[in-house]
Amino acid sequence: MKLLFLGTGTAGSKRKYEHEIEAHRRRCSSLLLDENVLVDTPKQSFDYATKLGVDTSLITDVFLSHLHSDHYNKEAFLNWVNAAKGKINLWCGKRIAQGLELSEEELEKVNLCPIEEMDEFDVAGMHVVALPANHAGVHALHYVFEKDGKRLYYGLDGAWFTPLEWRYIHGSGLAFDAMIIDSTNLSHDPIKYGNYGEHNNYLLLPVVVQTLQGSGVAGENTKLIAGHIGPHMNDVEAIEYIKSLGMIPAYDGLVLEI
Ligand SMILES: [Zn+2]
Numbered sequence: 001m002k003l004l005f006l007g008t009g010t011a012g013s014k015r016k017y018e019h020e021i022e023a024h025r026r027r028c029s030s031l032l033l034d035e036n037v038l039v040d041t042p043k044q045s046f047d048y049a050t051k052l053g054v055d056t057s058l059i060t061d062v063f064l065s066h067l068h069s070d071h072y073n074k075e076a077f078l079n080w081v082n083a084a085k086g087k088i089n090l091w092c093g094k095r096i097a098q099g100l101e102l103s104e105e106e107l108e109k110v111n112l113c114p115i116e117e118m119d120e121f122d123v124a125g126m127h128v129v130a131l132p133a134n135h136a137g138v139h140a141l142h143y144v145f146e147k148d149g150k151r152l153y154y155g156l157d158g159a160w161f162t163p164l165e166w167r168y169i170h171g172s173g174l175a176f177d178a179m180i181i182d183s184t185n186l187s188h189d190p191i192k193y194g195n196y197g198e199h200n201n202y203l204l205l206p207v208v209v210q211t212l213q214g215s216g217v218a219g220e221n222t223k224l225i226a227g228h229i230g231p232h233m234n235d236v237e238a239i240e241y242i243k244s245l246g247m248i249p250a251y252d253g254l255v256l257e258i
């Protein structure tokens with residue numbers, strides 16, 4: 001499975017178009033899996049993918065984690081829809097479908113597939129599991145994607161695992177090949193942990209890593225990837241910190257094969 005990170009940052013860029021993104025600034029978080037599966041459609045996602053030379057006509061399935069505007073932007077989403085050769089399957093939580101704000105005409109262009117926490121299904125050559133995220137009471141979902149014997153956990157946004165999520169990722173007994181972990185609040189200053197309970201932070205991130213590794217969820221070969229990296233710490237310092245935990249700091253345009 002090929003992972004292309006189309007954005008690795010947080011809400012700070014949610015209003016900026018691709019051409020307004022400064023060199024030091026991360027785009028809002030979005031991920032392309034192989035050629036055809038997209039996770040989240042923030043404002044810059046379509047234009048950045050186009051800039052990178054992605055064939056946007058190949059997208060068949062879009063998964064939304066939640067509707068915070070650094071993850072779902074209607075204009076960008078419709079760009080993906082209009083570029084696709086076929087009708088896109090839009091997978092999102094049942095309780096957030098109303099918030100997509102798509103007109104009837106726009107809805108006709110997609111195959112809306114509402115899902116619930118703990119749903120499991122097969123699509124686009126993958127086995128997918130939707131897990132409840134610990135995030136802001138907005139019914140956010142995390143996902144597990146399995147394809148060709150490889151297993152990816154997508155954990156943006158969220159803080160420490162919800163009980164059902166942990167039960168699945170630990171109880172399933174199989175190690176992951178890669179896990180993308182929320183790394184939003186990397187500040188030395190706890191006073192800046194305004195959203196302490198819904199995003200991982202400087203103090204919690206090492207505990208998450210140790211727990212994943214200590215419990216066997218992450219094995220020796222599991223790539224632990226830091227994503228949704230906030231601007232609370234100088235980015236160079238944040239990257240050093242992430243590396244010191246044995247994690248891979250994601251960056252916009254990063255390609256990883258698992
Ligand atoms: Zn976010």
Ligand SMILES: [Zn+2]
Nearest residue numbers: 066068135157
């Ligand atoms: Zn969010």
